[in-house]
Amino acid sequence: MVDKVTACIVIIGNEILSGRTQDSNLNFLATELNKLGIQVGEARVIPDIETVIIDTINYARNTYDYVFTTGGIGPTHDDITSACVAKALGYDFARNPEAVAMLESHYKPEDLNEARLRMADTPVGAILIENPISKAPGFQIENVFVLAGVPRIAQALFDNLKNRLTGGITVLSKTVSTDLGEGIIADPLASLQEKFPHIDMGSYPYFKDGRLGVSMVLRHHDETSLQECEQALKEMVETLGGNIIFSL
Template identity: 50%
Template sequence: MGQRSALVVIGNEILSGRTVDKNINWIAEQMTGRGVPLTEVRIVPDIEAKIVEAVNGLRAEYDYVFTTGGIGPTHDDITAASVAKAFGVEFERHQEAYQVLLDYYGPAELTEARASMANMPRGVRLLDNPVSGAPGFALENVYVMAGVPRIMQAMFGHVLSEIAPGAAILSNTVFCDLQESLIAQGLRAIQDRYGVVDIGSYPSFRGGVLNVSVVLRGTDGEAIAAATKEVLALIDEKGGEIRSQSFQVDVGD
């Protein structure tokens, strides 16, 4: 098995429904593109014990763990202290981070609240924040980033520089007008023949009618191409019509 990643989203505002998370899908796409698939996500409230539990559970299981949210200057920003607790290390003023804040705000504007964003677990690597100054940080395989999407995305550039790319994850998608139950048996047989291809079947409504997208995903292009051909033949056999298709792997003719 290749490298895998996980994400902890920290934020009462997501759990209350006030804010729609925009980071999960963005990070998922990034990591699929990197060949280090996002394999688990947890959304937890601003409660230290829940953050510690999620970070410690996931950092033991996955190669990389990302967190978003809770690293600002206010009383509800408890991520950095919680991560220190998770690792059992000191939570202290990081001198280089403090200097970054001093340069960004200037001495007159560097209030104690702002300076508190330089309090971090001992031993971290800083993640540059070209958008709003205060850096994120990484400790071992855990990357702690802001929740504001624009800031998180800016920090993620640095994160990617530390992640060795895995084998490219390729996918072919076929969208057709059949109900998935009509191709279920045939799909299972194709899945059984192509163990290295991850075949997903995703129903959706369009115009009040159930359709299905079949997604064939994996790192073995030849197997994906061969399995895709069989899926196309199956849909044709069942009288379905292809409404759209998107192929990263050419299936030939």
Template identity: 70%
Template sequence: MSTSVSACILVIGNEVLSGRTKDANLSYLAGELNTLGIQVREARVIPDDETVIIDTVNFARQNFDYVFTTGGIGPTHDDITAASIAKAFGLEFGHNPEAVAMLQSHYKPEDLNEARLRMAKTPKGAILIENPISKAPGFQVENVFVLAGVPKIAQAMFENLKGRLTGGATVLSATVTTDLTEGVIAKELGLIQDQFDDVEIGSYPYFKEGQFGVSLVLRSVDQMRVESCQTTVKEMIEKLGGKLIFSS
């Protein structure tokens, strides 16, 4: 099993870029993927623009093990993700018989209009991703998984596809929080990072109840290295006269 499996998440939608819609899918997918041993290395928010979608998907699928897109697969004119994915792969695009059957089982014949049938269009040969909520499926083409933008539906789709994923080593983490500021610990923390080059050390300052401080998050696939680094960070805080507020 590979020790490092990468993923890229593409959030597609003008409404997210405009601020009208707050994305909730990135944090969910990143967390779920991490538990499977798949590390999200990059995430982008891109517009409902065919050229941008094609170029971004083609870059991502060539540079990451897995690509997940959210948004743009509904029944309206601005939902162009599915057709753009087809063009990115150079595939024909049209009604998927299996997807049509799913919608026919969900809607009354008089309610299954042309707009709703648009949600049954996929690139030719795509593997469907079941949608137990509104039935309109997502789909997979090679290493690209196309999900809905509505969080509950995206999450349900992910539950139905994650059995197709093969992960590597799970990234483990530990957190140390102190009342020292970044300016005080920067030099010593840099030396610790040099010592533990296999541990990612993130520094996140905060201001709470009139008090400045910093939370240090340590991440690695090696539990012993995380623990050793955590001990070293605690010793640094003590050496600099700081207070250890939280450690886990």
């Protein structure tokens, strides 16, 4: 097993950038990918603009092991993701007979109009990803996986593609929350980071139930190293006179 396998998630859609639609696909994909030992190194939210999509896809596929896109594969004029992926990778773009058959199994002949048939257009040679909900498939072309933007469908598509993925080491995490402020823990936490340089450390302040606190998150692939760092972190909090609100 390789030590590190990486991915980039590209969320495509003007409706996400405008705030009209709240994205939930990033949380789902990042969580599920980490379970498979695939670390999300970057996520981008971009508009339905051809040049932006093409440039982003080409950057991501040449930088990360896997790329996952969500959004822009529906039947309307602004659903341009599939065509842009074909252009980015240099493939012809055409109607996929297998995808047409999937749509025909779902729609009555009189309802399968040209707009809906556009959902069967893919890069030539793409491997389809079955969609058990609305039948309009996603697809894989090289290391790029193209998914729908609707969360329920994106999740179903991911369930049907994850057996194609090869992961590396799964990253584990531990969280320690304290009632100390970030200004108090900043320097001691920096010293602790120097002592455990291999551990990814982050501090995240919060305000809950009328009180301030900080959650400190430790991430690494080795459970023993995480436990040692967690213990040192708890001792640091106690030395500073703070309380540990929770540890998980």
